[in-house]
Amino acid sequence: MMPARSRRMAFPSLGKKACGDRYEKRALEYLRSNNCKILAQNVTYRFGELDLVMEEVGVREVTLVFVEVRKRDPRSLVTPEESVLGKKAQRLIRASQAYLASYRGPASAVRIDLIAFHGEELTHHSNFISL
Numbered sequence: 001m002m003p004a005r006s007r008r009m010a011f012p013s014l015g016k017k018a019c020g021d022r023y024e025k026r027a028l029e030y031l032r033s034n035n036c037k038i039l040a041q042n043v044t045y046r047f048g049e050l051d052l053v054m055e056e057v058g059v060r061e062v063t064l065v066f067v068e069v070r071k072r073d074p075r076s077l078v079t080p081e082e083s084v085l086g087k088k089a090q091r092l093i094r095a096s097q098a099y100l101a102s103y104r105g106p107a108s109a110v111r112i113d114l115i116a117f118h119g120e121e122l123t124h125h126s127n128f129i130s131l
Helices: 016-032 087-102
Strands: 036-045 048-057 062-072 109-118 121-129
Touching: 016 036, 016 048, 016 062, 016 109, 016 121, 036 087, 048 087, 062 087, 087 109, 087 121
Parallel strands: 062 109
Antiparallel strands: 036 048, 048 062, 109 121
């Protein structure tokens, strides 16, 4: 008798990279619709990665925005927000500082945002991590 085919085999999930790319694309579309211009995507350093680097053009100033994109299943024990605390936050700060060292754009302010996906629901946390 053959074993029953598991649901996982019948409906393979997206790999981590493909899943991350899908949600980064959704985050990018959202940010572009909110006066943000993309400067870079998936900037990698030895000690961390920046998912999205944007410039937000306001009435009085331009803000350089580093965006971390996190997705978690609603049934997950850890929320997207909780997954960015601790060591991950420190890596984001270090990567942001490394990017700033070579940035020569017009921004006069800087912040780190989080785009959190709880399932398919998008939540934007502005200035989630202090620099």
